[in-house]
Amino acid sequence: MNRKNKEKLIEMFFLFNGILVILILVGIFLLLLKNALPAFKEVSLQHFLTKPIWNPDAYEQPTYGLLPMLVSSLMVTVGSLVVAVPLGIGTAAYLSDVASPRVREIAKPLVEILAGIPSVVVGFLGIVLLGPVISRLTGTYNGLNALNGSILLAVMALPTIISLSEDALGSVPRAYEEASLALGANKWETVIKVKVPAAASGILAACMLGMGRAIGETMTVLMATGNAAEFPRSFLGPVKTMTSTIAIELGEVAYYTTHFHMLFAVGLILFLITFVVNLCADIIFHKHTRVQA
Amino acid sequence: MDKKIRMKAKDVDFYYGPVQVLKRIDLDIFENNVTAIIGPSGCGKSTFIRLLNRMHELVSNARLEGSITLDGKDIMAPEVDPVEIRRKVGMVFQKPNPFPKSIYENIAYGLEVNGVRDRDFIEQKVVESLKKSALWEEVKTRLHESALRLSGGQQQRLCIARCLAIEPEVVLFDEPCASLDPISTHKVEALILELKKDYTIVIVTHNMQQAARVSDHTGFFYMGELVEFDKTEVIFTRPRDKRTEDYITGRFG
Ligand SMILES: Nc1ncnc2c1ncn2[C@@H]1O[C@H](COP(=O)(O)OP(=O)(O)OP(=O)(O)O)[C@@H](O)[C@H]1O
Numbered sequence: 001m002n003r004k005n006k007e008k009l010i011e012m013f014f015l016f017n018g019i020l021v022i023l024i025l026v027g028i029f030l031l032l033l034k035n036a037l038p039a040f041k042e043v044s045l046q047h048f049l050t051k052p053i054w055n056p057d058a059y060e061q062p063t064y065g066l067l068p069m070l071v072s073s074l075m076v077t078v079g080s081l082v083v084a085v086p087l088g089i090g091t092a093a094y095l096s097d098v099a100s101p102r103v104r105e106i107a108k109p110l111v112e113i114l115a116g117i118p119s120v121v122v123g124f125l126g127i128v129l130l131g132p133v134i135s136r137l138t139g140t141y142n143g144l145n146a147l148n149g150s151i152l153l154a155v156m157a158l159p160t161i162i163s164l165s166e167d168a169l170g171s172v173p174r175a176y177e178e179a180s181l182a183l184g185a186n187k188w189e190t191v192i193k194v195k196v197p198a199a200a201s202g203i204l205a206a207c208m209l210g211m212g213r214a215i216g217e218t219m220t221v222l223m224a225t226g227n228a229a230e231f232p233r234s235f236l237g238p239v240k241t242m243t244s245t246i247a248i249e250l251g252e253v254a255y256y257t258t259h260f261h262m263l264f265a266v267g268l269i270l271f272l273i274t275f276v277v278n279l280c281a282d283i284i285f286h287k288h289t290r291v292q293a
Numbered sequence: 294m295d296k297k298i299r300m301k302a303k304d305v306d307f308y309y310g311p312v313q314v315l316k317r318i319d320l321d322i323f324e325n326n327v328t329a330i331i332g333p334s335g336c337g338k339s340t341f342i343r344l345l346n347r348m349h350e351l352v353s354n355a356r357l358e359g360s361i362t363l364d365g366k367d368i369m370a371p372e373v374d375p376v377e378i379r380r381k382v383g384m385v386f387q388k389p390n391p392f393p394k395s396i397y398e399n400i401a402y403g404l405e406v407n408g409v410r411d412r413d414f415i416e417q418k419v420v421e422s423l424k425k426s427a428l429w430e431e432v433k434t435r436l437h438e439s440a441l442r443l444s445g446g447q448q449q450r451l452c453i454a455r456c457l458a459i460e461p462e463v464v465l466f467d468e469p470c471a472s473l474d475p476i477s478t479h480k481v482e483a484l485i486l487e488l489k490k491d492y493t494i495v496i497v498t499h500n501m502q503q504a505a506r507v508s509d510h511t512g513f514f515y516m517g518e519l520v521e522f523d524k525t526e527v528i529f530t531r532p533r534d535k536r537t538e539d540y541i542t543g544r545f546g
Pocket residue numbers: 309314332333334335336337338339340341352
């Protein structure tokens with residue numbers, strides 16, 4: 001086979017892969033849509049989007065309000081970002097510019113190991129370790145609440161934020177760093193005041209991908225947030241996120257009931273949110289690399 | 294040589310890992326003089342002037358022997374903070390490298406990291422240093438625009454302004470005109486002559502005429518050695534070493 005044909009073949013292979021990914025994505029979307037739509041024969045879309053209660057088991061009047069779990073999901077996600085973003089950027093800044101080569105050599109694999117911890121283990125730690133601590137510090141019953149979930153999700157989003165932010169910092173032209181140091185700035189000032197702003201779009205993309213991970217995470221929040229079906233009131237109260245709701249209820253629900261279809265509707269919303277978040281991250285990221293080039 | 298010596302390199306050997314790039318360099322830098330460093334590509338000119346403000350420390354496997362002093366004090370001594378040295382010995386790089394920030398912020402930055410908090414003082418310094426670097430007239434109406442929108446020559450003068458704002462005592466220029474057109478080059482040269490009154494200047498250049506025009510002393514580096522160092526007029530009219538003569542007359546490149 002000559003070289004040209006070979007290249008053509010390789011190209012076809014990747015094209016095929018690309019198309020396959022798109023097909024799978026569209027397939028999932030259609031599947032969710034197909035299973036979600038029947039729910040709206042009995043319940044209005046307005047009911048779904050505005051009712052503040054999710055109670056499919058009510059004997060008289062089952063309600064299917066998305067809001068409590070949407071707010072719950074947003075709470076733990078935003079909470080996790082509040083913890084993970086500053087910590088992640090700080091760690092990335094430290095690793096890329098301040099740490100000695102030896103520290104870096106040890107720390108980088110550690111960050112990768114952190115990414116590989118199964119979510120069920122993180123959730124377990126939330127129950128046996130973080131829960132009691134929160135409970136003691138705040139005087140709440142068992143410490144299984146939005147705060148607990150936020151912290152655990154932060155831990156899970158950190159590796160993504162750290163390693164992608166570090167990459168972004170690494171692609172900042174060295175001339176900026178030299179200019180800053182030559183003006184008498186120290187390493188921290190240089191990385192925080194010059195390199196982080198110069199890498200802002202890459203870091204933003206890193207945070208969005210971390211956020212995408214946090215929104216979709218299921219097992220950890222399921223274990224650590226208490227799963228109360230009420231409308232979330234504070235970070236110290238139990239919450240039940242969209243992912244937890246689907247995971248818990250889909251196992252028990254009778255097939256092809258309104259409740260069943262409603263869970264797919266929730267899944268569809270979740271799919272759309274993660275899709276948009278990841279898309280935004282991607283757009284920001286590519287804009288960033290184009291500007292750099 | 295009646296002038297006061299500001300900086301002095303004595304018996305300097307310098308290595309990148311196992312490779313020796315500078316050999317037994319002895320060189321004096323005089324106050325309110327322009328000292329030019331010339332020599333063929335790769336002979337160690339940049340390496341040498343980066344030692345003068347300890348920028349060589351950014352390279353992890355760099356190793357220095359011998360001493361470099363500023364006003365008689367060893368700048369490499371363990372108790373000396375490189376940040377302190379870089380404040381006193383400023384640097385302008387070959388390629389203009391303004392930060393991707395506004396013109397104003399580019400200059401304010403150096404002041405801020407050196408602990409200046411007074412907004413009025415910063416503002417005044419911005420104006421003053423832009424005037425000193427002969428850029429003020431061109432940018433006074435757009436101080437808050439991105440510095441990256443300036444032309445190459447303007448960017449380089451901004452880098453000079455940024456450097457001057459923190460009031461260094463010595464200013465190092467590493468081929469400051471290498472990426473500039475003749476008009477910008479002329480402006481930067483005029484500026485260097487002007488700055489000589491207040492600062493001590495070291496300039497690396499590939500341009501013989503430039504060295505002859507702006508400098509008082511010239512050092513010729515060749516393959517990591519300082520072949521000859523003398524008053525510029527001596528170097529260019531009666532060089533002692535054959536290699537210096539060949540280089541300045543363009544007989545080898
Ligand atoms: N970071 C580095 N690591 C290893 N070797 C280096 C490094 N920087 C420079 N060198 C080597 O040191 C020698 C001197 O380089 P230097 O940049 O000082 O030359 P120069 O005289 O400034 O040349 P030019 O006129 O091309 O700028 C060269 O052989 C170069 O390859």
